[in-house]
Amino acid sequence: MSVDSGASSMSRLLKLAHKFNCFYLSGLKSGECRPFIVEGFQVGLIRPDVMKQLLKYPEVFRVTSGYVELNPAFRDYEERTAKVDYVLRELRSDKAFIALKGWRDECYDVKAEFHTESLLRMDRSATCLFGIRNYGVDINGYVRHPKLGLCIWLQQRSSTKQTWPDKWDNMVGGGLSVGHSILETAHKEAMEEASIPAELLKNLISAGCVSFYFESERGLFPNTEFVFDLELPLEFVPQNADGEVQKFELLTAAQCIERILTPDFKTTSAPVTLDFLIRHGFVSAENEPYYNMIMELLHVPLQTIYSNQRSIKENGQVASYNI
Amino acid sequence: MSVDSGASSMSRLLKLAHKFNCFYLSGLKSGECRPFIVEGFQVGLIRPDVMKQLLKYPEVFRVTSGYVELNPAFRDYEERTAKVDYVLRELRSDKAFIALKGWRDECYDVKAEFHTESLLRMDRSATCLFGIRNYGVDINGYVRHPKLGLCIWLQQRSSTKQTWPDKWDNMVGGGLSVGHSILETAHKEAMEEASIPAELLKNLISAGCVSFYFESERGLFPNTEFVFDLELPLEFVPQNADGEVQKFELLTAAQCIERILTPDFKTTSAPVTLDFLIRHGFVSAENEPYYNMIMELLHVPLQTIYSNQRSIKENGQVASYNI
Structure with missing residues (x-):
């Protein structure tokens, strides 16, 4: 007896479900991506290629071995939005990412959870660079x-x-x-x-x-x-x-x-x-x-993937990450 | 701004979803339960109270620090079924578990996945003792x-x-x-x-x-x-x-x-x-x-909880557990 696990023995629909969950089923486990933290909350995941570019903007993004954090000194929604937008427009003109070729002039909210307040807005073409939900x-x-x-x-x-x-x-x-x-x-x-x-x-x-x-x-x-x-x-x-x-x-x-x-x-x-x-x-x-x-x-636990890694913010400092 | 996480700020329906997932959301993470392995596949999870009773039957259950395994020397479906049934009937007459008071004389299949072959059958009143799906x-x-x-x-x-x-x-x-x-x-x-x-x-x-x-x-x-x-x-x-x-x-x-x-x-x-x-x-x-x-x-990843912990069986020995 054997448990089917190889792609060859899967049904066509299961293969499709694996295809639209390719990151959930493999990328996530590779451990290459780092949590993206805004105001103490994990709002995304960042791939190594993106991290490399963000290192050029230490006044906006703090890249550590465990996570990438938006500068916690930014005061509010508008300041966070403006600082990130500035970096993204520069990366776009540098042609650093395919994703930014599709700049939309239409923004998505960046939040810890769907029902919580927006922390900043970001052009929708850029959210995939940060793994924003x-x-x-x-x-x-x-x-x-x-x-x-x-x-x-x-x-x-x-x-x-x-x-x-x-x-x-x-x-x-x-x-x-x-x-x-x-x-x-x-x-x-x-x-x-x-x-x-x-x-x-x-x-x-x-x-x-x-x-x-x-x-x-x-x-x-x-x-x-x-x-x-x-x-x-x-x-x-x-x-x-x-x-x-x-x-x-x-x-x-x-x-x-x-x-x-x-x-x-x-x-x-x-x-x-x-x-x-x-x-x-x-x-x-x-x-x-x-x-x-x-x-x-069809219902993978995105809330767990992100909220398990939620940080505890104490005295303005990111105190710990439970990853 | 804050992310609602305390029970008090949840909606009544979210509280209900937490209630029917009490093990998924807390018990599972306590790390107290050990995988139950049959023929090299994880088919369940075993709580400490159950483990204690199974220790009395070393010829049927091998309890290690990492997992509980059904004796791999049992030859087939019928032998596995008979050996487990014998233990369960004894535990029932010992009044070891509330669950066994409800003995049904109706069996559930024990499998690694829904679509795979049954490894043994077990009275349905007993499956919750082993965390069988x-x-x-x-x-x-x-x-x-x-x-x-x-x-x-x-x-x-x-x-x-x-x-x-x-x-x-x-x-x-x-x-x-x-x-x-x-x-x-x-x-x-x-x-x-x-x-x-x-x-x-x-x-x-x-x-x-x-x-x-x-x-x-x-x-x-x-x-x-x-x-x-x-x-x-x-x-x-x-x-x-x-x-x-x-x-x-x-x-x-x-x-x-x-x-x-x-x-x-x-x-x-x-x-x-x-x-x-x-x-x-x-x-x-x-x-x-x-x-x-x-x-x-409403769709928690049971397959991941169990299959991530699936063992690799080599030469009749349980070679490794990826827990």
Whole structure:
């Protein structure tokens, strides 16, 4: 008897769950990354290539053997934001990182936990350099087809998008930018990306969230996606309004499973689609031997990874790190 | 600014998620328990009180400072089962453990992972002494009420049940016993516990699974529940057929949230109900500040807790433990 652990004996869906959790399953354990501390709280993880660049800015980043800390002398949210922004703009003009090529002029909050106060804001293109937790919103649009059963609307991303151009993606999705709530972002993206009228958005149902930890050449992605389901009328066809989508396609559940398994699907959107297919019974313990493993890999303990390493701040000094 | 971490500042639902994960969040970290190894695979965790009793049976259990191992000389599934059963029956007549008072004459499989071969079977009352992973099936029965919206059927457990008597519970639930598949167990329990006819069971939808790690005076419960949703006609009323349920009650979603928060609800069934309330939008990021934390606590990484500690078996000897 043997326990399957080699990639060859995995199911295709388990391999996919490993792919979008490549950092959780291997990078994290390599021990190469150091916690990024702001105001005594761990808010990120920093890879060696990024650490090397940050060493050039000792007045902003304190790099020790155990962690990287934002200068605790910075007084407040605005000062922290400005100092980091200055460094990032310089690194961008130095072409130090691929990630910064995609500068967005749109900021993400940097927080210890989702429900806690923001410590600073940072251009969204840069958060992956610091392993800052990212939060997004996704809408699974579907119809109940009289002949084909439950069918799912997917979008193909525009070829001009800075990240994942031309890849297939969920019907609607977007990152949670500074100052926007989850529901507000869902509504805004639904209108901009798919022209879904307010009347239909009344049927939007909150359906949980997925968490995973991906890594690419750009950086680290500890992502949590807040997931919504939206049943649409058979006759409704999504229409893009902001130029970020090249087309929409309605797929059967079986076709959708095949699509997320292709390299043409955006890796970091696959968890949302897979979670939808599981919640609606299309992927189940009957057809997927690694079902419960996959469920765990759709909800990896990001809070534990970061909060276990939370520091204790005493008298303005970082006193200890429990890593 | 501060990160909420004390119990006083938690939401009631986060406190509940901590309650059904009391072992995951504290016991596990105390380091008091030792891995239980069978055929080179970690299949459980053993508390000091259990270890003390097992020391009396050195021909069956090898207790070392790092782990407890079932004698690797036992040849096969039947021999391992018989040797452990002999010890358990003796411990039962010695009244060594509360858990064994509830002897069931019904066995659970002991495996390294859900999809792998069973290494032995063990009376279900005893698995919590060894921290063996438990698998169960739960059905959320609900109706779409024209005035009250989505309503949920709950059962009150019989006062004669060996575990959690009189407590409120999901409409249908049961453990996965040796030789029964998930779907088979769901159908069997639905008929026995709630007299749901085969015709209605055609609407059963697989909807994921929840994993949590609970501890009680009886022992350790690393549980995975395979979850099904079943929409029922308004006029259908569940009727118990096996004497294990004293009554059924139909609750609105708001009442259901309140019910799972009372001490009258079976703690280890609450994750299933909470997951249902989240998937159907009744608990969302709009009304629950710790929403994403709760989602992670409904899917704790049991596979990692156990498989990280898997041993490498070489030449019949346990070669190393990566704990």
